[in-house]
Amino acid sequence: MGNTRRVQTFIGATVVAAIGSAVYAGLTSHVLHPLYAAALIALAAVTSRMKVKLPGLEGNMSVNMPFLLLAVMNLSASEAIVIACISTVVQTWPKQNGKFRPDQMIFNVSMMAFATSVASVIWRAESFRQTAWAFEPVVLASTTAAFFLGQTGLVAGILKLAEGAAIRRIWWSLAQLSFPYYVASAGLTSMVNVVSRYVGWQLALAALPVMYGIYRSYRVYFQSAPQAVPLMARSARVGG
Numbered sequence: 001m002g003n004t005r006r007v008q009t010f011i012g013a014t015v016v017a018a019i020g021s022a023v024y025a026g027l028t029s030h031v032l033h034p035l036y037a038a039a040l041i042a043l044a045a046v047t048s049r050m051k052v053k054l055p056g057l058e059g060n061m062s063v064n065m066p067f068l069l070l071a072v073m074n075l076s077a078s079e080a081i082v083i084a085c086i087s088t089v090v091q092t093w094p095k096q097n098g099k100f101r102p103d104q105m106i107f108n109v110s111m112m113a114f115a116t117s118v119a120s121v122i123w124r125a126e127s128f129r130q131t132a133w134a135f136e137p138v139v140l141a142s143t144t145a146a147f148f149l150g151q152t153g154l155v156a157g158i159l160k161l162a163e164g165a166a167i168r169r170i171w172w173s174l175a176q177l178s179f180p181y182y183v184a185s186a187g188l189t190s191m192v193n194v195v196s197r198y199v200g201w202q203l204a205l206a207a208l209p210v211m212y213g214i215y216r217s218y219r220v221y222f223q224s225a226p227q228a229v230p231l232m233a234r235s236a237r238v239g240g
Contacts, residue, residue, distance in 0.1 A: 006161045011107045014154060018110035021117035025077035028124050036201050037079045043067045043208060044083050048091035050215040061178055061218070062091050063211040065147065065185035066192065068116065070204055072143060073193055077120035084116040085109050107158060115150030119143045137190065144186040152178065184214060 047064035064087050071080040092108045094100055123143045156171035188207055196203045 003162060003164070007158060008103070010158050010161055011103060011110070014107060014110040014114065018113035018117070021114050021121075022078075022081050025081065025117040025120045028077055028121065031076055032079060033075050036204075037071070037075050037083065039201070039204065040067050040071050040075070041083050041086055043204060044071070044087035045090045047208070047211050047215075048087040050212065051091065052215065052218040060091075061181065062087075063181070063215045063218075064091075065144075065182065066189045066207050066211060067204065068147065069119075069140070069144065069185060069189040070193065070207075072116065072119050072123050073140070073189070074201065077117065077124070080120055081113050081116045084112040088112040107154075111151060111154045114154070115147050118150055119146040122146050140186055140190055144182055144189075148175075148179070148182045181214070181218070 044064045044067040047067065048062045050064075051060040051062045053060055068080070068084050068087070071083045075083075088109050088111075089105065092105050123139060152171055152174040155174060156167050159165060159170050160167040188210060192203055192207050
């Protein structure tokens, strides 16, 4: 019962943080791009169902991060948050005959709303951009780090409360498995974003087959990899 109360309190705090950060981020930008947003919603939703089972964890990782980063970089904060939340619902929604977990859905959506809000604030921070060393690749790396830390940190926190495992051990396991994916996502996003300035935002569609290739590679690798850390991650969800 104690664990359940702590988990519920943690989820409640995540919801409050998500709402507060989303409101703050939404106030920083108002220009909407409905057509581009609709395309990124579709791409993020499709790739959110490309999920790989994380070794040693009862959780999964999807490959929609480049589209979430593109949303943060090119859309309003409100649009980016909506896209992240919709893709999270699609990813978390159980398969046919699967059990729906409202607490897991609420936590995952709130976690992604919070991470996306923080990433949007970082991307649009004028003081950050005016610093001499803060050219676009560095700002993109910081934005990606917000997603990485926002997701792995919160997942590790709730697993600590739910399962009682050491939080540093949980986080390190999640970080090792997902860090290369975030690096690849940032690199692909940077290339797509630069070239899109010359050929149009439709180039984002070209990232879909690349992410499918990454998804297939992760599946093959994880299926052949030994079960790393025997954790019971009932609500683990990383990778966008």
